[in-house]
Amino acid sequence: QSGVPPSLSAKVTGSFAYLTIRDRLPTILTKVIDTIHRNKNTFFEEHGEEGIEAEKQAIGLLSKLRNELQTDKPVIELTDGLEDTDSWNEYLQRQQRLQGDQEPVSWFKSPWLYVECYMYRRIQEAVSLNPPISNFDVFNEGKTQSFYESQKAVMTLCTFLEDTQKNAEKLSPDQLSEHFSKLLQISLWGNKCDLSISAGQDNSQKTSPVDALAGLQPYILVNDSGMVWSTLMSSRRAGESGESGVDRVDIVLDNAGFELVTDLVLADFLVSSGLARKIYFHGKSFPWFVSDVTANDFHWTIRQTMAANHKWMSKRGFQWQNYVKEGAWSYHDHPFWTQPHEFCDMAADAPDLYARLQQADLILFKGDLNYRKLTGDRAWEHTVAFSTALRGFGPAPLCSLRTLKANVQVGLQPGQGEKLASKDPTWMTNGKYAVIQFYRPL
Numbered sequence: 001q002s003g004v005p006p007s008l009s010a011k012v013t014g015s016f017a018y019l020t021i022r023d024r025l026p027t028i029l030t031k032v033i034d035t036i037h038r039n040k041n042t043f044f045e046e047h048g049e050e051g052i053e054a055e056k057q058a059i060g061l062l063s064k065l066r067n068e069l070q071t072d073k074p075v076i077e078l079t080d081g082l083e084d085t086d087s088w089n090e091y092l093q094r095q096q097r098l099q100g101d102q103e104p105v106s107w108f109k110s111p112w113l114y115v116e117c118y119m120y121r122r123i124q125e126a127v128s129l130n131p132p133i134s135n136f137d138v139f140n141e142g143k144t145q146s147f148y149e150s151q152k153a154v155m156t157l158c159t160f161l162e163d164t165q166k167n168a169e170k171l172s173p174d175q176l177s178e179h180f181s182k183l184l185q186i187s188l189w190g191n192k193c194d195l196s197i198s199a200g201q202d203n204s205q206k207t208s209p210v211d212a213l214a215g216l217q218p219y220i221l222v223n224d225s226g227m228v229w230s231t232l233m234s235s236r237r238a239g240e241s242g243e244s245g246v247d248r249v250d251i252v253l254d255n256a257g258f259e260l261v262t263d264l265v266l267a268d269f270l271v272s273s274g275l276a277r278k279i280y281f282h283g284k285s286f287p288w289f290v291s292d293v294t295a296n297d298f299h300w301t302i303r304q305t306m307a308a309n310h311k312w313m314s315k316r317g318f319q320w321q322n323y324v325k326e327g328a329w330s331y332h333d334h335p336f337w338t339q340p341h342e343f344c345d346m347a348a349d350a351p352d353l354y355a356r357l358q359q360a361d362l363i364l365f366k367g368d369l370n371y372r373k374l375t376g377d378r379a380w381e382h383t384v385a386f387s388t389a390l391r392g393f394g395p396a397p398l399c400s401l402r403t404l405k406a407n408v409q410v411g412l413q414p415g416q417g418e419k420l421a422s423k424d425p426t427w428m429t430n431g432k433y434a435v436i437q438f439y440r441p442l
């Protein structure tokens, strides 16, 4: 389509995509193989000889996958017959048609977004083809560890929320918006803690998330939080009863551990301050991109918070459990979130999900992978409008809360990208910079 730039891919030697596929993905695969091997005894205890056999088979499939990746073999069809297997294989054919028959779809020649997502789907296939261990979360250890190692920051955050709520009734609209803006930024910077960029290395939150905000302010390259606030202030509920606030905010989650806690704290504030009646959380159907939230992670994190030996943390945990029980909070997953599609394809390829998102008054998209999918992971000029890069995707007013960890960024001022590049050549991939980027569909 004219005017649409090409997809990012490892075809460009030395690019971040190239280095990711050559170095980081094999490292992540090796860690997955090691994790399965280290759990051999557990599998034996739980499943006997069958467990051992499953471990061996899964490792065999993963070693084969790593070899295919490292030798740039053609991408092959999935064979595990899961709910999304056919649509994955259809997408492979679609990719092949786009690329033409001269060159097979392969790791270093095809869109980075596609092959990186495909790797995580193949990891799931290696486990799901070996039933005794088909529910084993190969990334669970890293996710739980990053939660435990962020305990101090979590306690600080729960105490901060407790303080804001103590005087909630007496807060003026300005004070309310100030608290909202702080919690929005805390959720934004929570996205620094993803485990795929660090290839599984510890990436938990060590410093106080509240005190760090002022120092991080200059690193926010686009800040549309004012538009997010006015969306919360001016929506359909206002018509009904004159009170401000909206009916439903959707949060498309990203990473478990500390980032998830920052999202739950933001959601808690939205409901307890009357800014939103319901929160829909959207997570992943299976372990994805090392640290992304699954249903298990969501409910485990609430239980851990309840069980904490800290007054305000435990109090929040019980509050969150009540929200889930009462239906103010609900967790949803859909196969589309664990597929390689650009979001501009959602209306055609997942119309049910698109229709569900259209019911929201505001959608918050967390993290870098969601940003790559919102913009199609393409080589856009930095000054191209966010609305242009969305290519028609717009089920409801939406906002991306993203720390930059991939070389795609739009909606910047003329010269802003060049200035950053002269100061810091890795500004788009080192996670130091962030955007709060809003779009209201017409």
Ligand SMILES: O=P(O)(O)OC[C@H]1O[C@](O)(CO)[C@@H](O)[C@@H]1O
Residues within 6 Å of the ligand: 020, 024, 116, 191, 194, 195, 196, 197, 254, 255, 289, 366, 367, 368, 369, 370, 372, 405, 406
């Ligand atoms: O958890 P996030 O913020 O989506 O980040 C995912 C990371 O993985 C990547 O795919 C890189 O491997 C980038 O998108 C990003 O660095």
Ligand SMILES: [Mg+2]
Residues within 6 Å of the ligand: 194, 196, 254, 255, 289, 291, 292, 367, 369
């Ligand atoms: Mg992630």
